[in-house]
Amino acid sequence: MDRWLAKRSAEGRNRVVYRVLNLAIILALLLFALRGLLTTG
Amino acid sequence: MNPRLLIALYLLIVLLPLGLSWAGERPPRSLWDELASGAGMLAFAIVLAEFLLSGRFRTVSNRIGMDVTMRFHQLLARSALALALVHPFLYSAPTKPAYPWDTTRQLTLSDDFSAYSTGLFAWLLLPVLVLLAIGRSRLDYRYETWRLMHGIGAALIAGLLLHHTLHAGRYSQDPLLAGVWKGLFEIALASLLFVYLVKPALKRLSPWVVERVRKVGLKTWEVTIAPQGHKGLRYQAGQFVWLNIGHGAASLAENPFSISSAPASGNRLQFIIKELGDFTRTVGDIAPGTRAHVDGPHGNLVVTGRKEPGIALIAGGVGIAPLIGILRQLHYEGDARPTTLVYGNRVAEQMACREELETLTREHGTRVVHALYEPPEGWTGRTGMCDGDLIREVFDSAEARQWLYVLCGPPAMMEVVETALIGMGVSAGQILSERFDYG
Ligand SMILES: Cc1cc2nc3c(=O)[nH]c(=O)nc-3n(C[C@H](O)[C@H](O)[C@H](O)COP(=O)(O)OP(=O)(O)OC[C@H]3O[C@@H](n4cnc5c(N)ncnc54)[C@H](O)[C@@H]3O)c2cc1C
Numbered sequence: 001m002d003r004w005l006a007k008r009s010a011e012g013r014n015r016v017v018y019r020v021l022n023l024a025i026i027l028a029l030l031l032f033a034l035r036g037l038l039t040t041g
Numbered sequence: 042m043n044p045r046l047l048i049a050l051y052l053l054i055v056l057l058p059l060g061l062s063w064a065g066e067r068p069p070r071s072l073w074d075e076l077a078s079g080a081g082m083l084a085f086a087i088v089l090a091e092f093l094l095s096g097r098f099r100t101v102s103n104r105i106g107m108d109v110t111m112r113f114h115q116l117l118a119r120s121a122l123a124l125a126l127v128h129p130f131l132y133s134a135p136t137k138p139a140y141p142w143d144t145t146r147q148l149t150l151s152d153d154f155s156a157y158s159t160g161l162f163a164w165l166l167l168p169v170l171v172l173l174a175i176g177r178s179r180l181d182y183r184y185e186t187w188r189l190m191h192g193i194g195a196a197l198i199a200g201l202l203l204h205h206t207l208h209a210g211r212y213s214q215d216p217l218l219a220g221v222w223k224g225l226f227e228i229a230l231a232s233l234l235f236v237y238l239v240k241p242a243l244k245r246l247s248p249w250v251v252e253r254v255r256k257v258g259l260k261t262w263e264v265t266i267a268p269q270g271h272k273g274l275r276y277q278a279g280q281f282v283w284l285n286i287g288h289g290a291a292s293l294a295e296n297p298f299s300i301s302s303a304p305a306s307g308n309r310l311q312f313i314i315k316e317l318g319d320f321t322r323t324v325g326d327i328a329p330g331t332r333a334h335v336d337g338p339h340g341n342l343v344v345t346g347r348k349e350p351g352i353a354l355i356a357g358g359v360g361i362a363p364l365i366g367i368l369r370q371l372h373y374e375g376d377a378r379p380t381t382l383v384y385g386n387r388v389a390e391q392m393a394c395r396e397e398l399e400t401l402t403r404e405h406g407t408r409v410v411h412a413l414y415e416p417p418e419g420w421t422g423r424t425g426m427c428d429g430d431l432i433r434e435v436f437d438s439a440e441a442r443q444w445l446y447v448l449c450g451p452p453a454m455m456e457v458v459e460t461a462l463i464g465m466g467v468s469a470g471q472i473l474s475e476r477f478d479y480g
Contacts (some may be wrong), residue, residue: 009463010108010455011112021120025056028079029076029080032062034072035075036072036075037072
């Protein structure tokens, strides 16, 4: 990730980190919503 | 704070309510109901975290920079808005009084009308707040008015959301989660009060006074302020402050300006200010003796402790302000590393501190490359924009790729220069920049 970010301008890095944060948030939301299925199998 | 730690802490705050809901006793509902609740909780948590990002806290911004902090504040508001907008439409359960046997409200949504009305209000206000912020520069009202409206609007939305969450939210019936919501809300509000009440009180304790105002270029002024009854400010060359001249300490009439003086030069602070809008156009009329207040120092455009073998400073227009501060400090410290300043302007009259730059060339060995977009007749320096071609030409050596690059200027210039540097093999970690416009 660091090497990847090193090839980007400041705004480019902002966008990458923003996407990663959004991805983590959406993933958490999906896991939360699907937990009924996940836990009861 | 370390950026990774900051990201981890941010995610912890934003995901905490969701995690507690998961860990609680309430059984899961249908996928859509859970998506709806989850989206609502995430939106509210992001809104509360926004207060911390905009509170000018040095712990938050000292490593990543105030401009990056503000950018995240702007970007994450969009995520909160998207989650908030879909939240009510995802529910599939009916709104009904609870069935006596359904003690955890697995099958119905709350029928508390007041809880929905606060949610609806917030749902309508949030897009207005975000859109007004995105379109701020295109709307014709003063920055201070917008800032006040933005602060009050945000506090109102957070209050409405707290009521909605505590009364309509299924998971918030759990006392632990309810306590977390209240705690996060109080922290958010406290950060607002810190900015509007505590900081002004601190500023009142250490006032400044304008000592001198002099013209240093076309529509460009140098302002010197001196501490009154205190030792001054501990700062590093290249940092900036929010400066308020001629208003009370609690006034919202303050603007960010880079410090152009060097810490080693004494306890006076100097600024190079370009005329642009309401306040900056009046700088030339400021009388010596006028009271001033300072909030800072902020910013991470700092070369202290950097070990790179050379330092390149690339300025566009008034972006020279922090960079001349850095050059002055390096000169005072007798730093032996080579320095190059690339200074782009539209016309020759805009160049500030010309004689001093010549002195720095003689005494410190700084190489100064001027570039003018509209050069006068007989101009022997470079012509054109401070762009990728110029940067590649000036820093065309393997050695220069190891240098530290410090950038300050119009956003478009910085973008082009950064892209050129990265294309030349300079790593992003060797580039420091400060934006003068939070957009
Ligand atoms: C970190 C930083 C350092 C800066 N350093 C310098 C400098 O050394 N010299 C210089 O001439 N200019 C500097 N600026 C730009 C300067 O702050 C604006 O030009 C100035 O605030 C304009 O104020 P105004 O009332 O004249 O114009 P306005 O018309 O009121 O504002 C013009 C624009 O300036 C910005 N602005 C105004 N007030 C604030 C505020 N309180 N907080 C954030 N942004 C604001 C807004 O984007 C606004 O749209 C810096 C900006 C930043 C963010």
